[in-house]
Structures are given as C-alpha cells and as structure tokens.
Amino acid sequence: MHARWILPVLLTLAAQRLLGLPGLPAWAADPLLPAVWIVAAALRSRERPWPLAALLIGLALDIVQEPVVGPGGIAWSAAALALNGLAGVVADRSAKAWAGFGATAGALVTLVHHLAVLPLGLGSSLSAAQVLRTAVFTGAWCGLVGLVFALDLPQRWRTLRARRLR
Amino acid sequence: MVAVSRSLVLRTLLVWAALETAAAWQVRTADGSPLVLSWLRALLEPVSWVAGRGGELAGDVGRGAGDLRRVVVENRLLRLELEALRARDLLLSEDLAAQRELRLLARDSALFSATAIAARCIFRDLPAGTMEVRTATEVQVRRDAPAVTSGGLVGRVVRSEGRRHWLQLITHQAAAAAVQTPDAEVQGLVLGGGGTLSVAYVPRQARLERETVLLSSGGDGIFPPGIPTARVVRIRETSEPFLEIGAVPAADLQSVRVVLLLPEWSRRGG
Known part of the structure; x- marks a missing residue:
C-alpha cells in the first residue's frame, strides 16, 4: 500500500466509526466503507500480492470498533483473497462489477468475522438479514465508487474547462 | 481462476492462526486467565490423558506380567503337586489291590497261619x-x-x-x-x-x-x-x-x- 492511500483509508475508517454513532439509523453501520479499498485493489491493480493491506484494514477496524483485535484481520484478508481470485475470472470492470464485488466483500467479511469470533466465546450473533443488509449496502457503496470511476470526473472537468477557455 | 500457490495458502493460514491466537489472548475466561490458555489446556488434555492412560497401561502390563509369572510358577508347582498326587494315587491303588489280594490269600489259602x-x-x-x-x-x-x-x-x-x-x-x-x-x-x-x-x-x-x-x-x-x-x-x-x-x-x-x-x-x- 502506498503512503498516499493511508489518509483516505483512515478517513474511511473514521467514517465507519462515525456511522455507528448513537442517533444515526440502525442500518447506517451496515455498509462496510473500507471494503471499497479491497474491491479497488482487486479490480484496478494488475498485481495480485498477498492482501497485507486488507489485513491491516481489518486489524484497524478491530481496533476501532471490536472488543478484540485479530478476527477482523482474518475476515478482511479472506475477503481480499476471494476478491483477487474472483477478479481473475471476471473481466467486467464496470460499476456493476464494483457493486457485485462490494456485495461479495461485505458478505464474506461478515461471515468470516463471525466464524473467527465464534471460538472466542464472545457471543457473536449473525442472521441472514444482517448478512444481506451488509452485502446490499456495501455493494451499493462500492457501486457508487465504481460509478464515479466510470464517469472519470477529472477528465470531464478538464474537458469542460478546455471548452470554456475556447 | 488465479493459481493459488501452496506457500500462499500456508502463509495465509499461518497468519490467520496467529491472528486468532492473538484474539484469544485478549479474551479472558471466567477465572481471569486468557482464553488461549484454556485452548492450550484443551489441546494438552488429550495428550495428558493419553500419557496418563499410557502410564496406567504400562502399570497394568507390568502387573499383568508379574501376575503371569506368578501364575506360571504356581501352575508349575500345581503340576508337580498333581504329578505327586497321581503317583500317590497309583501307589494307594496298588496298595489297595495288594490288600485285596492279601485278603483273598488269607481267605482261600489253607496255609495262611500265624507263622505265615x-x-x-x-x-x-x-x-x-x-x-x-x-x-x-x-x-x-x-x-x-x-x-x-x-x-x-x-x-x-x-x-x-x-x-x-x-x-x-x-x-x-x-x-x-x-x-x-x-x-x-x-x-x-x-x-x-x-x-x-x-x-x-x-x-x-x-x-x-x-x-x-x-x-x-x-x-x-x-x-x-x-x-x-x-x-x-x-x-x-x-x-x-x-x-x-x-x-x-x-x-x-x-x-x-x-x-x-x-x-x-x-x-x-x-
């Protein structure tokens, strides 16, 4: 992970923390905002290194909002590995692919995190509705980011300014 | 499908195991000790059980061998005693037959007298x-x-x-x-x-x-x-x-x- 990505990642972590603040709707904490980074790594990176970044993101999320540090690293690295493999067989890089990858990442992170917490006896509970909500919201979030990438706003901005200058 | 090398899988599993262990170290059990220690105890319990059973088995085998040795010796003594009893039985049978013969002799022989x-x-x-x-x-x-x-x-x-x-x-x-x-x-x-x-x-x-x-x-x-x-x-x-x-x-x-x-x-x- 390049140093220039650290700040945005930290921002998504902070945002994820803020989504769980009291007063916000219950579903507000369902989308996994940092999932966009592992989706981006899978869809935009040409290399397929071991997902250390995802591991660090998961550990950071554990530090931010979980009682123990560790299961998040497992869940996020597992999701990143799965997305890397999926990216090798899916050629689509459109916003829909971003949404699908995001939904997959959300579901995987939730499921694997639950599995990793199970042996610790922390009383974690999981329902299909929760998994579905997380997958849908995370997919929507990642699809939105993918749409932004697809729109290529900087290019449009440069085109617009060039037209005005003429 | 991306070819997943064996080393990658092993490395991933190792990292996950380390993370799970670290998480278990943070969780405390009812008695205040880390959860990972109870896992260790749970892992070692079968080993200690097997070791204990092995010790008991070795003891049982040792006792069995001793008992077997005693039984063999006792069996040998009993065989000797049986042979002695059989020999004594033969002698007694022989003596009994001799007594019967003597009685017949005393009854039938006119020569049986006080001087015979x-x-x-x-x-x-x-x-x-x-x-x-x-x-x-x-x-x-x-x-x-x-x-x-x-x-x-x-x-x-x-x-x-x-x-x-x-x-x-x-x-x-x-x-x-x-x-x-x-x-x-x-x-x-x-x-x-x-x-x-x-x-x-x-x-x-x-x-x-x-x-x-x-x-x-x-x-x-x-x-x-x-x-x-x-x-x-x-x-x-x-x-x-x-x-x-x-x-x-x-x-x-x-x-x-x-x-x-x-x-x-x-x-x-x-």
Whole structure:
C-alpha cells in the first residue's frame, strides 16, 4: 500500500466509526466503507500480492470498533483473497462489477468475522438479514465508487474547462 | 481462476492462526486467565490423558506380567503337586489291590497261619526268574522257605535281609518242584525254563491232558503238598521214555502283589 492511500483509508475508517454513532439509523453501520479499498485493489491493480493491506484494514477496524483485535484481520484478508481470485475470472470492470464485488466483500467479511469470533466465546450473533443488509449496502457503496470511476470526473472537468477557455 | 500457490495458502493460514491466537489472548475466561490458555489446556488434555492412560497401561502390563509369572510358577508347582498326587494315587491303588489280594490269600489259602508272613512284591525279573519282596517288619526268613500266593506256588526264599527278601521263582533255570496230578496218579518234576516250565519224568503211558493243573506233591522236601504249581499247556510224545510236557505257572507271576512266606513249614512238621 502506498503512503498516499493511508489518509483516505483512515478517513474511511473514521467514517465507519462515525456511522455507528448513537442517533444515526440502525442500518447506517451496515455498509462496510473500507471494503471499497479491497474491491479497488482487486479490480484496478494488475498485481495480485498477498492482501497485507486488507489485513491491516481489518486489524484497524478491530481496533476501532471490536472488543478484540485479530478476527477482523482474518475476515478482511479472506475477503481480499476471494476478491483477487474472483477478479481473475471476471473481466467486467464496470460499476456493476464494483457493486457485485462490494456485495461479495461485505458478505464474506461478515461471515468470516463471525466464524473467527465464534471460538472466542464472545457471543457473536449473525442472521441472514444482517448478512444481506451488509452485502446490499456495501455493494451499493462500492457501486457508487465504481460509478464515479466510470464517469472519470477529472477528465470531464478538464474537458469542460478546455471548452470554456475556447 | 488465479493459481493459488501452496506457500500462499500456508502463509495465509499461518497468519490467520496467529491472528486468532492473538484474539484469544485478549479474551479472558471466567477465572481471569486468557482464553488461549484454556485452548492450550484443551489441546494438552488429550495428550495428558493419553500419557496418563499410557502410564496406567504400562502399570497394568507390568502387573499383568508379574501376575503371569506368578501364575506360571504356581501352575508349575500345581503340576508337580498333581504329578505327586497321581503317583500317590497309583501307589494307594496298588496298595489297595495288594490288600485285596492279601485278603483273598488269607481267605482261600489253607496255609495262611500265624507263622505265615505276608510280603509285598516290589520287584521281579521274570526272564531271570527272581523276585524281591518286602515284609512289614524286619524278620529273618530261613532259606528255602516256600512262597505262595492265592494262585499257587511262587518259589522259594534264597536270601533274607531285614525287610527285604529275595525269591527264586519256579520259572528260574535252576528251580524244580515235585508235582502230581490232583488224583496223584501221575507224578513228575516241574523244571524252570526262564519264563516257562517243563514237566519232566512223566511216563509215556501216563494219562495226562492239557489244562491239567499240577499240584505240588511235597516230594522235593521244599514245597508243601497240594499247592497249584503248574498248568499243562503242551504234551508231546517223543522217542524218549518220558513225555515232553510244557506248562505255565499256576500263579500269575506277572501281576502278583502279595506273597505268603512259609518259614515254619517243613516236611516233617507239615
């Protein structure tokens, strides 16, 4: 992970923390905002290194909002590995692919995190509705980011300014 | 599908295991110790269980081996004891048979008197024609004292020493006894032949049949008269003036157990 990505990642972590603040709707904490980074790594990176970044993101999320540090690293690295493999067989890089990858990442992170917490006896509970909500919201979030990438706003901005200058 | 190398999988699993262990280290159990310690205990419990069971098994095997050794020794002793009991049983059976024979002898023999001495046969060599008998007490039996049994004449004493007495059977090569038929018409001399008998000096014209039991006549001055001595089994005429007669002892010398020694009998005393 390049140093220039650290700040945005930290921002998504902070945002994820803020989504769980009291007063916000219950579903507000369902989308996994940092999932966009592992989706981006899978869809935009040409290399397929071991997902250390995802591991660090998961550990950071554990530090931010979980009682123990560790299961998040497992869940996020597992999701990143799965997305890397999926990216090798899916050629689509459109916003829909971003949404699908995001939904997959959300579901995987939730499921694997639950599995990793199970042996610790922390009383974690999981329902299909929760998994579905997380997958849908995370997919929507990642699809939105993918749409932004697809729109290529900087290019449009440069085109617009060039037209005005003429 | 991206080819996943084995090292990547192993590395991933290792990292996940480390993370799970780290998470378990942070979680505390009810007694305040880290959860990972309880996991370790749970992991080690089967090992300690197996070790404990192994120790118990080794102890059981050791005890079993010791017990087995004791059982083997005890079994060997029991076998020896059993063999001794069997031998004793044989001896007792033999003694019992001898007692029965002695009772028959006392009942049937007219020669059984206060002076007669019962003796137990302890060794006999039928081809050689000798027998060793033993009395209950030390007694000196005179040489040539007759020895009889319920079946008939056995032989005579040739040596006496304490409780042991040696007999010369009537089948001995040098033995001879004067005999006659029950009606006293035919007389002869029974000669020993190393297991068989022959009857000599019976005239050709004598009326004698096979299976005739010859009784001692007392003419030899050694054996008392009237004792069954030999049973004729073969009669043959030859060119000689006497018949060639084969006989077997009237007494069963092979199975005789008890004999009666008659040291006080003499021709004159009767």
